Amino acid sequence: MITEERRVNLSREQLPQYIDLVRHTISPSIRASGGRVLCLLQGLIGSPSTTLIQMTQYEDIDSWQLAQGAWTVNREQFAIQESTRILKPISSRPKDLVPPEDRRTIYGYRKFIISPASVSEFAACSEEGIWPRLESEGACILGMWSNAESVSPAEVILLTGYNSLAHWESTRFSPGSPDENNDLWNRESALRTRREDLTIKTFVEIMISTDL
Structure with a gap:
């Protein structure tokens, strides 16, 4: 694909x-x-x-x-x-067919600048550590991609859907643990830290779906 x-x-x-x-x-x-x-x-x-x-x-x-x-x-x-x-x-998303229930109104289009040697680990940190908590709160990962060509540094593009701007704000990660026994939070905290270590630069554009 x-x-x-x-x-x-x-x-x-x-x-x-x-x-x-x-x-x-x-x-x-x-x-x-x-x-x-x-x-x-x-x-x-x-x-x-x-x-x-x-x-x-x-x-x-x-x-x-x-x-x-x-x-x-x-x-x-x-x-x-x-x-x-x-x-x-570079991950299991996008799905071959995106079902209607995965569609959202608001999308975060986030770009990460990283070393091309880190792409696989970066994707694993995202998929295994960060996405489970986001999706448990109603967000939906549309896809994660990188450059098709060989370039350095590499770009990673992440598209995450939210129900509204307020929903996007509410899912932002907070460093203070809500519960020491919260497995989703604990795993995200460790892998998010590693992903931040791999990131040279990042920025986000918030966009609205035109609902084709």
Whole structure:
């Protein structure tokens, strides 16, 4: 599996028309070519509302190339700037098919800068130590990816869904243990510390789903 990340910056007045074009023309064409749109997200905090990120999953490079025809529709009047890149999943997420119950309204798009030698350990710390507590509180991990190409330092992209901004705030990790016998907290505390040690730099954009 591979994932295309497509980031588009739009003029404010063209935003509704562009989303309509993606929803009714481009995304159906992608699906007809075998692609699966994971999400189309709009900037909320940390990026302007005129920034969109679309994540689309493909079986392989051949299916990705086939689906590029969906983007040949004329959209120059909408986009101020557009960029794409191929990412590779580095964990059990994204799922092959994302069920409706896994969808959320708000997403944290978090980027980590790490050594390429640390990618596997970083993913394990996240999946085994941090995600269980988050998902026990109603969040949902949509996916974790890294660069498909060999670069140093590497980027890791994590998309986590929340029901609301208040929900996102409520799931933030607090260093004070609520209970010495809380296994989820204790495991997260240890593996979160290790993940922080592996992280060179990190930042997050909070985005809202356009619900394709």
